[in-house]
Amino acid sequence: MIRKVFVSKVFERKVVLVTGACAGIGRALAQRFAQAGARLVLLDLDQAALDSLAQHLRDHHNVEVLALRCDVAEAAVVEAAVALAVEQFGGIDLLINNAGITHRSRFADTDLAVFQRIMQVNYFGALHCTRAALPSLLARRGQIVVLSSLSGFAPMLDRSAYNASKHALHGLFETLRLELAGSGVNVMLVCPGFTATDIRKKALVGDGSVTAQPIPFVGKVNAPQDTAEAIYRAAVRRKRLLIHSNVNWLARLLARLSPRLFERWLVPRLSGVVRR
Numbered sequence: 001m002i003r004k005v006f007v008s009k010v011f012e013r014k015v016v017l018v019t020g021a022c023a024g025i026g027r028a029l030a031q032r033f034a035q036a037g038a039r040l041v042l043l044d045l046d047q048a049a050l051d052s053l054a055q056h057l058r059d060h061h062n063v064e065v066l067a068l069r070c071d072v073a074e075a076a077v078v079e080a081a082v083a084l085a086v087e088q089f090g091g092i093d094l095l096i097n098n099a100g101i102t103h104r105s106r107f108a109d110t111d112l113a114v115f116q117r118i119m120q121v122n123y124f125g126a127l128h129c130t131r132a133a134l135p136s137l138l139a140r141r142g143q144i145v146v147l148s149s150l151s152g153f154a155p156m157l158d159r160s161a162y163n164a165s166k167h168a169l170h171g172l173f174e175t176l177r178l179e180l181a182g183s184g185v186n187v188m189l190v191c192p193g194f195t196a197t198d199i200r201k202k203a204l205v206g207d208g209s210v211t212a213q214p215i216p217f218v219g220k221v222n223a224p225q226d227t228a229e230a231i232y233r234a235a236v237r238r239k240r241l242l243i244h245s246n247v248n249w250l251a252r253l254l255a256r257l258s259p260r261l262f263e264r265w266l267v268p269r270l271s272g273v274v275r276r
Contacts, residue, residue: 012037020099022049028228034061043070072125082132097126122165141184
């Protein structure tokens with residue numbers, strides 16, 4: 001657990017846009033960047049939660065906040081939200097693509113609509129936000145942060161749509177990083193380990209309904225605040241990749257050096273699945 005207070009003025013008065021801002025890592029990120037003195041643009045689907053969080057940040061951190069209901073899967077809605085943010089704050093310095101959903105169902109039992117919805121939110125949501133914010137980020141030599149996961153480089157059972165969306169994010173943003181070389185815009189992929197958020201409680205199942213049995217935690221579980229702190233510190237340093245878990249580095253090492261051992265031994269444990 002990170003305990004020491006890290007003080008930096010890098011993001012003081014900078015404009016930080018966070019998607020999926022009302023819960024979990026997104027909420028913790030909004031609070032951390034507010035503590036750093038940033039001006040915040042918060043996007044989420046829950047307007048009541050947005051209003052409550054915005055008021056909390058204003059009251060406790062005396063920061064400017066623009067809270068907008070926005071489905072990141074809708075390109076036109078994203079464009080309008082980003083345009084309003086640029087109009088109100090003059091631009092965007094840091095875009096955090098955090099919004100995401102997951103599922104738990106075997107490939108053969110998963111409706112096409114579930115694959116489409118997860119790709120719409122996890123992949124196209126990040127794509128839409130980045131396309132809309134990129135002109136401002138280029139003008140201000142800003143930064144893009146993308147929340148991936150362990151699934152970005154290693155599979156987990158019964159998460160084929162989720163895994164695919166995270167692999168797609170790596171393909172997109174690693175390519176974008178190359179294209180932006182020399183522009184002053186940094187791209188950072190973040191791969192957190194298991195984190196105590198509500199995403200597991202709202203996971204979809206094969207028919208598109210919400211699971212009645214939340215996905216269990218496996219191994220070490222990080223608090224959202226610790227993950228947000230690690231992301232904040234990495235953003236200050238403009239890192240390219242952040243892996244925030246002792247599980248992730250082991251999984252990544254095994255997946256690369258001994259894929260058969262990884263698939264036989266570690267994947268079932270990470271997935272919380274016992275197969276006989």
